[in-house]
Each structure stands twice: as C-alpha cells, then as structure tokens.
Amino acid sequence: MSAGLKGIRLAVVGGDDRELYLIPELQKQGAYIVGVGYEKAPPLPGVTLISSLLEAVNEVDVLLFPMFGTDERGNVKGKYADLPIILNKDVIQAIPTRVPLFIGWAWPALKSIAEMKGIRIVETALLNEVAILNSIPSAEGVIQMAMELTLITIHGSQCMVLGLGRTGWTIAHMLKGIGANVTGVARKAPDLARAVEMGLKAVHFSELEEEIGSAEIIFNTVPYPILDRVILEKVARDAVIIDLASIPGGTDFEYAQMLGIKAKLAPGLPGIVAPKTTGKILAQVYPQLILRQLTTINTSIDS
Numbered sequence: 001m002s003a004g005l006k007g008i009r010l011a012v013v014g015g016d017d018r019e020l021y022l023i024p025e026l027q028k029q030g031a032y033i034v035g036v037g038y039e040k041a042p043p044l045p046g047v048t049l050i051s052s053l054l055e056a057v058n059e060v061d062v063l064l065f066p067m068f069g070t071d072e073r074g075n076v077k078g079k080y081a082d083l084p085i086i087l088n089k090d091v092i093q094a095i096p097t098r099v100p101l102f103i104g105w106a107w108p109a110l111k112s113i114a115e116m117k118g119i120r121i122v123e124t125a126l127l128n129e130v131a132i133l134n135s136i137p138s139a140e141g142v143i144q145m146a147m148e149l150t151l152i153t154i155h156g157s158q159c160m161v162l163g164l165g166r167t168g169w170t171i172a173h174m175l176k177g178i179g180a181n182v183t184g185v186a187r188k189a190p191d192l193a194r195a196v197e198m199g200l201k202a203v204h205f206s207e208l209e210e211e212i213g214s215a216e217i218i219f220n221t222v223p224y225p226i227l228d229r230v231i232l233e234k235v236a237r238d239a240v241i242i243d244l245a246s247i248p249g250g251t252d253f254e255y256a257q258m259l260g261i262k263a264k265l266a267p268g269l270p271g272i273v274a275p276k277t278t279g280k281i282l283a284q285v286y287p288q289l290i291l292r293q294l295t296t297i298n299t300s301i302d303s
C-alpha cells in the first residue's frame, strides 16, 4: 500500500466500528492519527487520543467526521466516546482555514457558517465514488432485513424498488441475482429504459398508485414522502416496506402502522452490516480526496 498520507495529521472524530477499520488503513498509508471520542475503544496502537474537539482542531491538517454527519444540534455520534462530541459554531470558528473538514453530509446551517469562515467542507456521502461502493453493503443489509421480515423467499417474490439511483440500482441488481421479480420505479426516461435493459419491470412514479398493490416487498430509496397515505392505501396489508432513505425516510410510518403494514426505516446499514468492508472502502477513497483538498488549499495560500 502507498504511503501517500505520510506526515499528514488526521483527526478521526467520532464514528462507529467502521472507523476502527479505517484508522489502521490510514496509518498504513503513512497518516498520523488523532482520535477524538475513542476513550472506550479497543486499543488503537499509534493513535493519539484527545477528548476535546476544540483542542484537536489545532493539532491536525484534516478533520474526518462520520458518514452519518451530525444531528441538528451538531452532536456527532461516537460509539466509543465518553463525552458528547459537538460540531457547533464555536468549533467551526476555531478550525484553521488550512484544515478541510470531511463529513458524510452537513446541515445547511453548518455549511453556511463554514463558508463564512472560509472552511472547506467535503460531503463524502454525496460523492459517487463513496455512494456507489457504499450501496453494496446497503443492498446486502436491506436484503438481509427483507429475509428476516418476510415469510417468503426473495426468489420468486414480487419486489419493488422505489428510486433508481446509486443505491436503488444495486438493490435491484442483487434482487435479480437471487431470482426475484423486480419492478424498478423511477421518473426519468433514461432510468426507465435502463430498467428495461436490466430485465426489470419499469414503472414511472406517476403509475405507482396502480402498480404498488402487487408488490410483496417494497424498498424505498427516495428521500421524499413518496409512500404517503394515498399510496399506502394501495399497498397489500401483508407486504413489507423497508425504507433506506435518509431520516425520516419517505414513508408515512404512522399511517402504515394504522393499516397494519409492516414498515421499517433502515438507517446506517453499511456501518451495521459490514463495518470492516465499509471502513476499507473509506480508506480507499479518502487519500485521494484529502490530497486533492490539501493541494488546493496550499495552492490558494501560496498565490
């Protein structure tokens, strides 16, 4: 493995088991790691532990926050943290402008404070190279959930995938691979054409109300309230809905429950079902992103 990160000081802030696999991979590439929120973690050889995020921002060249970002108040999930980790205005004010911040996704308020202060934020979950690779553990995880939540085999079942984006395609592809009858629902003509080419039944969202009644398992990837009352009324009562879209999902869960339809929100699957693979995916992608950002920042400082 290359030592492309030699001499670069990275703060890994919060996270879950993914980071336990990410950290040694980054170390192999020469990075010096400061861990923020790892007081309760298993031993991490060579990692300097700092509890205060405010203190850490001045000790490093790059800040790496988790894929799931923060909550509205800036709380960063830290599975192994003793104390709360909060990414707020005070922290942003303290970050030197030479230090880029990588995070799965950021709230608009955070982005605008960072922009005013001249801090570069890279939202990694939105990047194709991350999202497409991450869709593999997500799809495996959601199919595992479908197996657990239903009394039928996936093989031969009527599956419907709502949204044919980076995650939807991978789910559809895997479902086909294990013998499901898959309907892909999208709103763009090229996506519907590709669905036909893949051997899916292609349905436009405008026809969802008429089509959804035949689905036994519904996978939603659309981060918009797509499974509303009108659509849910048409869903078979013994169907299962698994919603992967970012919280709060695209399903009216309360109404689904009233109708007696099993509906589950399934956030953060990659970190739950395959933290090792996902940590390694991040370790593959981060070095290039980090080096690109540091080069851009150094060039703008020099000029």
Ligand code: NAP
Pocket: 131, 134, 135, 138, 163, 164, 165, 166, 167, 168, 186, 187, 188, 205, 221, 222, 223, 224, 243, 244, 245, 246, 266, 267, 268, 269, 270
């Ligand atoms: P993506 O590539 O942007 O795909 C989203 C899909 O939703 C696109 O096909 C898009 O269609 C469609 N869409 C968006 N708004 C729509 C609307 N109003 N009506 C109809 N279709 C709409 O995103 P992704 O990477 O696949 O991720 C999808 C969601 O899953 C995100 O919320 C992401 O955070 C989440 N996710 C969750 C997990 C997990 O573990 N639960 C893992 C990965 C991703 P157009 O192209 O026509 O806009």
